Amino acid sequence: MAQIKDNEIVEQWSTLIEGAQGRQAEFYQLVEDRLEELQPPHIEISRQKIYPSLISQMQGSNRLFIVIKNKRFANYVIYAGAEDYGKQIQICWFLTTRLSKLTEWGANMPAVISWIIFPFWLIEALIGKITKRSIRLEHMDVFDSLELAAFAGTVHHAVTNGSQTISNTVGFDFSKVDQKSKGFLNLN
Numbered sequence: 001m002a003q004i005k006d007n008e009i010v011e012q013w014s015t016l017i018e019g020a021q022g023r024q025a026e027f028y029q030l031v032e033d034r035l036e037e038l039q040p041p042h043i044e045i046s047r048q049k050i051y052p053s054l055i056s057q058m059q060g061s062n063r064l065f066i067v068i069k070n071k072r073f074a075n076y077v078i079y080a081g082a083e084d085y086g087k088q089i090q091i092c093w094f095l096t097t098r099l100s101k102l103t104e105w106g107a108n109m110p111a112v113i114s115w116i117i118f119p120f121w122l123i124e125a126l127i128g129k130i131t132k133r134s135i136r137l138e139h140m141d142v143f144d145s146l147e148l149a150a151f152a153g154t155v156h157h158a159v160t161n162g163s164q165t166i167s168n169t170v171g172f173d174f175s176k177v178d179q180k181s182k183g184f185l186n187l188n
Contacts, residue, residue: 011183014092030162
């Protein structure tokens with residue numbers, strides 16, 4: 001199981017589709033089929049149960065999501081999910097980014113200790129930049145930014161396409177849905 005934290009979300013989109021309750025499995029299949037059809041490079045797709053906190057996990061509170069990873073950017077993960085909400089289905093996706101464990105640990109340490117681990121953090125950052133496995137937004141070059149936007153845009157289109165297909169099936173007017181994501185990319 002994986003965890004989604006609010007402070008890790010950098011882009012998101014969601015909608016409610018009236019009359020589409022019980023269509024979670026259909027939505028997941030539509031998204032996976034569309035991604036397979038588009039064949040975006042460097043991605044891995046799986047289904048996983050996700051939770052928002054450790055307490056939620058201990059209480060058994062989780063939701064099933066499609067987890068989409070880009071092998072070029074290990075610290076960016078997209079979660080696409082669908083959950084019944086009364087006689088509706090809520091569909092969403094989140095692009096998340098995670099700090100490395102060393103950076104996360106160092107950020108919570110006193111300044112003296114932070115200075116001691118700084119050389120290790122610098123080496124980790126350089127290796128991440130060279131291998132492009134763990135790269136932060138502020139360190140991306142134009143090609144990295146384009147790759148991240150294409151990755152998120154492809155998933156966004158697969159999710160909105162699946163949402164529109166389900167909407168058409170149940171007679172919901174999808175043209176009234178705001179299809180623009182919220183975040184630094186503002187995908188449409």
